[in-house]
Amino acid sequence: MKESFIYSFFVFLFLCLLHCITCYTVRQGDAVNKFYLSNRERKFPSSLASSHVSKSDLKSIVYDNYGLKDGDKVIRLPGQPNKVNFNQYAGYVTVHRATGRALFYYFVEADENSMSKPLVLWLNGGPGCSSLGYGAMEELGPFRVMSDGKTLYRNPYAWNTVANVLFLESPAGVGFSYSNTTSDYAKSGDQRTAIDSLAFLLNWFERFPEYKGREFFIAGESYAGHYVPQLALAILHHNDSSINLKGIAIGNGVINYETDSKGMFDYFWTHALIADETIHAIHKFCNFSPEAFQQPLECQRAVGEVIGVLDDLDLYNIYAPLCFSSGVTPTPKPPSIENFDPCTPNYVEAYLNSPEVQKALHANVTKLNYTWSACSEVIPNWSDSPFTMLPIIKELLSNKLRILKYSGDVDGNVPVTSTRYSLNELGLAVKSPWRAWMLNNEVGGYTLVYEHNLTFATVRGAGHEVPSYQPARALLMIKSFLQGVPLPAA
Structure with a gap:
């Protein structure tokens, strides 16, 4: 879009707040904060750029993948438990040969009946955080890492019990993904990420042709609230028959800056984290719209008070214990x-960061020249970031895609309040009213369904990374979504 805005001073304060209260550990939201803080003087489009890569351009970056699948097979991960009955693959897909840009993936087939189950692509956010480190190893993957940093144990609620799951580290510079052209990292942004992710998929399906035409879903969390719908839109525009896109799922995702921001402060107040006077001042003096260029001193003072109050809290799960050890x-x-x-x-x-693990995963560490980290330390800025994803979500709905927007209800980073405000902006009629959904005779969360097949669900007791905190509820939720059935009632 031609129209663009400079980030308001409120954005600076708002993200200073998040940066300060999450500095005890690196998390996906920390990368969001660093991204906004380091780019607050840059200009960003108010919505997705209208330019698209042509089919001929994409065809030119679909390379010969013959025979590469066998080389990507993971024989065994170090510390892996016995009796693993599913195939694992890991390696690189080149998305731009001229610059040497290659994206790293980790793929786990379903533990039973893999040929009859759908394919799910998982994306973590940041921007710049690892889907291998977060999604695969801490959330929905088949294994978790024990406290010795060497041993794995099984996750009985892994999503590969209901689907084949593909984890992608994107863009280049994240995790084990890299470019031979260092200047590539400075060009990272929403549009480049969507284009490269589509190029990855086109090549990956050539490497794994048995998955062409399989029911395909994209899921992700946090800043993947941008990644997921933009990639889905790129797939629709590309219209390749090998990618049978059926739907998308977004967890605790940023989708609309103005309502996401307002909802965060309201969540703090409704959960007794900030004073009445503070929220009154924020409502009265702070302008949440992206057009706001300067905030009055009263707003600045109120946000400063929030920083002081929440300094020792885990914003990603406001009721969770903190980690007081390192290593x-x-x-x-x-x-x-x-x-x-x-x-x-x-x-x-x-x-x-174990050499044995990197070898087993076929990680090309000689190309990286840095240790693996959860969130990228080589991406210096982010070139484009639309203020809203709502127009894209509307277009996806008009193309009859199934959409799940879910929220862990104890996340303060992108809280449930923000998501409800943002979804209300769509102006959709309610098809199935608000109700509880159940698991093992307990409330798993609450849900409602809008027209055009958009489901909103909360996950009770879950933080920002929903499958980490409530793995059983997360599994039931995604299983219901993939099967296209309502979450179970009492």
């Missing part, structure tokens, strides 16, 4: 899938 333990602690260990990122980082 790993000499011997593994007894693990628990149901009670997420807040120090898990330490264990995952140690595991993925």
Whole structure:
């Protein structure tokens, strides 16, 4: 779009707030904050850029993938438990040969009947955070890492019990993904990410032709609220018969800057985290619209008060314990899938920096020249980021795609309040009214269905990374979505 806006001073304050209260550990939202803070003087489009890559352009970056699948097969991951009955693959797909840009993937087939189950692509956010480190190793993958940073244990609620799951580290510069042209990293942005992800898929389906035409879904969380719908739109515009896109799922995702921002502060107040006077001042003096160029001192003071109050809180799960240790333990602690260990990122980082693990995953570390980290340290800025995804979501709905927007209800980073405000902006009629959904005779969360096949669901007791905190509820939710059936009632 030709129209663009400079980020308001409120954005600076708002993201300073998030940066300060999450600095004890690197998380997906930290990358969002760093991204906004470092780019607050840059201009960003108010909606998705209208330019698209032509079919002929994309065809030129579909390369010969013959015989590469066998080389990507993972024989066994170090520390892997016995009796693993599904295939694993990992490796690189070149998305731009001239610059040497290659994206890393990790793929796990379904543990039973893989040829009859759908394919799900999982994307983590940031922008610039790893779908291998977060999604695969901390959330919905088949394994979790024990506290020694060397041993894996099974996740009984892994999503590959209901689907074949493909984890993509995108864009180049994230995780094990790389470019031979260093200047590529400075060109990272929403549009480049969507184009490269589509190029990845076109090549990946050539490498795994048995999945062509399979029911295909894209899911992700956090800043993947941008990645997921933009990639889905690119797929629709490309109209390739090998990609049978059926729907998308977005968890605790940023989709509309103005309502996402307002909803965050309202969530703080409704959960007794900030004072009445503070929220009154924010409502009265702060302008949440992207057109706002300057905020009055009263707004700045109110946001400063929020920073002071929430400084020692885990914003990603406001009721979760904090991690007070660094590194790993000499011997593994007894693990628990149901009670997420807040120090898990330490264990995952140690595991993925093991040379044995990198070799097993076919990671080309000689191209990287840096240690693996959960969120990229080589992407200096982000070139484009639309303020809203709502027009794209409307277009996807008009193309009869199934959409699930879900929220862990104890996430303060992109809280359920923000999502409800943002979805209300779509102006859709309610098809099935608000109700509880159940698992094992307990409330798993709440849900309603809008017209045009948009489902909103909350996950009770889940933080920003929903499958980390409520793995059983997350699995039931995604299973229902993939099968196109309502979440179970009482």
